[in-house]
Amino acid sequence: MKATAILPICLLLSRLVGASDVYLTPIGAGNHDGTSWANAFDQTALGDVVNEKMQPGDRLLLGGGIYTNAQLTISKGGTQGAAKTIAGVDRGEGLPVFAGSWSIESPTKGATALRIEPGVSYLVVEAVRIKGYTVGVMAAAVEARASRAHLVFKDVDIEQMRHGFYLSDCDDTQLSGCDLSRYSKHGFRFDQGCDRVTLRQCSADCSEGDAEWEKKTELFPFGFTVNNGGAPNTAFVFEDCVARNNVMPLQKGKYPNGDGFVIEGNTSDVAFVRCRAIRNQDGGFDLKVPDVQLRGCVAVGNSRGFRIWISATLTNCLVGWGSSGLWCNGGPVTADRCTFHELKDAAVLTDDGATLPVTLADCIISGTASPHRNTSRGQVVINATVVADQAQPEHDPKYVHPDPAWDGLGGAMNSRTHADKGYRNAE
Numbered sequence: 001m002k003a004t005a006i007l008p009i010c011l012l013l014s015r016l017v018g019a020s021d022v023y024l025t026p027i028g029a030g031n032h033d034g035t036s037w038a039n040a041f042d043q044t045a046l047g048d049v050v051n052e053k054m055q056p057g058d059r060l061l062l063g064g065g066i067y068t069n070a071q072l073t074i075s076k077g078g079t080q081g082a083a084k085t086i087a088g089v090d091r092g093e094g095l096p097v098f099a100g101s102w103s104i105e106s107p108t109k110g111a112t113a114l115r116i117e118p119g120v121s122y123l124v125v126e127a128v129r130i131k132g133y134t135v136g137v138m139a140a141a142v143e144a145r146a147s148r149a150h151l152v153f154k155d156v157d158i159e160q161m162r163h164g165f166y167l168s169d170c171d172d173t174q175l176s177g178c179d180l181s182r183y184s185k186h187g188f189r190f191d192q193g194c195d196r197v198t199l200r201q202c203s204a205d206c207s208e209g210d211a212e213w214e215k216k217t218e219l220f221p222f223g224f225t226v227n228n229g230g231a232p233n234t235a236f237v238f239e240d241c242v243a244r245n246n247v248m249p250l251q252k253g254k255y256p257n258g259d260g261f262v263i264e265g266n267t268s269d270v271a272f273v274r275c276r277a278i279r280n281q282d283g284g285f286d287l288k289v290p291d292v293q294l295r296g297c298v299a300v301g302n303s304r305g306f307r308i309w310i311s312a313t314l315t316n317c318l319v320g321w322g323s324s325g326l327w328c329n330g331g332p333v334t335a336d337r338c339t340f341h342e343l344k345d346a347a348v349l350t351d352d353g354a355t356l357p358v359t360l361a362d363c364i365i366s367g368t369a370s371p372h373r374n375t376s377r378g379q380v381v382i383n384a385t386v387v388a389d390q391a392q393p394e395h396d397p398k399y400v401h402p403d404p405a406w407d408g409l410g411g412a413m414n415s416r417t418h419a420d421k422g423y424r425n426a427e
Contacts, residue, residue: 019057019082022049026065026096037091043067050086051075057082062128064093069100073115078122083150088127100132104216107162107184110134118146118169126154134162136180141168141192141230153178162186162218164204168229169193176200181208184217187243188224193231198239199224205244206258209279214247221246221258223280228264235269242276242408243284259283260302263292272297276408283307283327284319298408298423299325304349308333311356318413318423321404324349325368328378331356335363339413339423341402343368350378360385364397364415364422386418397422 022034028042034049040063041049054060056078078084088095102110113130116123116139130136136158139148149171157179158164164180167173168191180187180203187204190197204223207213223243226233243260251257258281263270265288274296277284284299285306292312298319299305305319306312310330319325320341326333329351340347340363347365348358350372357379358372365371366388372380388395397415406412411425 019059020055022054022058022060023063024049024060025063026067037063043070046070046072050084054084056084056122059085059087062086062088062096064088064090064095065097067096067098069111070098071111071113071115072098073117074120074123075117077120077148080122080150083122083124083152085124085126086128087124088129090127095127095129097129097131098133102132102134102161104160104182104184104213107218108134110162112136112138113158114138115140116148116151116170118142119148121149121151123148123150124152124154125156126152128156130156130158130161132160133158135166136161136164137166138163139167139170147171147193149173152176157181158183163189165189166191167194169231170197171195173197174200175202177202179203179205181205182210182213184221186222186225189222190226190233190236192227192229192233194226194233194236196235197233198237199241200239201241203242203244204246204260205242207245207247209245211249214245215250217248217258219248219251219257221248221281222262223260223277225259225262226264226267226270228266232266232268234267236263236267237271237273238275239273240275241272242278243280244278246280248281257282259286260299262286263289265289271295276300277302277305278408284322287312296425300406300408301404305343309353314338316423318408319343320402320406320413324373326358327351328358329353331358331378333358334361335359336361337422337424338363339397339415340365340371341367341399341413342404346370346373348372348380350374350380352376354378357381359383362421364388364418366395366397366399384421386421 024041030039034041098113112135113133151173153175155177246258260277260280271293277299279301284302288309290310314335318339324345325340325347359381361383363385401412
């Protein structure tokens with residue numbers, strides 16, 4: 001069961017007096033007028049129902065079953081206080097599944113399952129499954145920025161695709177409980193012009209740990225990426241999201257890449273709360289913008305846990321079982337009550353552009369080759385921080401249950417000897 005997110009006011013108000021429910025199943029039933037399950041529209045009517053028959057405030061109840069090669073282009077949305085809703089319903093055969101024929105063997109060839117046209121606003125899509133498309137949900141960039149707004153995606157799971165969500169020019173958008181798996185390129189991609197976007201309890205798992213799938217992924221697989229494609233993206237919040245297994249082992253370049261969370265250069269106002277990056281080939285969090293806020297975040301099994309290109313504040317975060325913990329190429333960066341554990345290179349690695357300091361306050365560094373290493377420059381200030389190594393066994397943090405296979409949940413990495421320092425999970 002997925003945790004239920006608090007829905008926005010536009011959804012709660014969408015069931016207005018006079019609003020109608022419309023019914024649709026893969027093969028339809030009865031006289032196919034959509035007035036009930038016994039008279040449901042069939043799959044061929046999908047586009048006409050959503051764009052012509054449904055009015056603002058109406059709800060399309062999409063019956064469970066397989067919608068083979070279904071493609072839906074939405075050109076008309078709802079209005080303020082009267083969202084148009086598409087809601088999957090499990091009638092004993094599971095939730096509705098849009099099933100395409102995409103294959104990772106030819107990742108650029110295939111269809112888009114759900115396309116949202118410019119100007120569509122006040123739209124809710126929930127409890128739908130998508131499998132086997134080049135793109136699961138597409139909102140393409142538009143030259144005049146005819147922005148879409150107030151879009152809600154809840155429990156929309158996508159598997160086997162090149163891109164899951166590929167969105168541009170979408171403002172005041174919410175995604176909750178959307179789980180993406182087995183993609184060849186990107187899970188969630190926000191390309192340009194997206195403002196005030198919140199993602200809650202969403203996940204992107206490139207391979208689900210399948211080594212054969214990883215050999216077929218494309219270069220630079222990313223779980224979540226906010227791109228640098230044109231008009232800036234602004235005001236992004238990621239809460240309780242997880243990015244896993246973004247790996248491509250056959251890369252021939254000097255610097256193999258594959259990241260969990262990526263924020264590119266012209267984005268601003270970004271925050272991560274309790275997010276987790278697990279087993280990504282390069283960066284867990286690769287953040288190229290200033291003033292990023294990270295609270296309660298975990299990076300485990302990545303080459304570089306947190307890659308900070310300009311400035312950031314990390315509070316109550318943990319990085320472990322990788323090469324370097326916090327890589328900085330700018331500054332200033334502050335890490336307050338963070339834990340750095342079992343890192344082969346260094347807790348903090350400063351690179352050529354690191355002209356401003358990295359400050360560690362009330363942190364724990366354990367089982368790590370060095371607290372700090374630099375390539376040519378970079379200052380690290382260590383305040384009230386415990387360094388536990390073979391030379392200082394008395395500082396052993398005595399974690400509850402340290403394990404490189406830890407998934408970042410629960411209190412396994414809480415210190416039993418330094419309650420006032422380092423990462424601490426409240427559970």
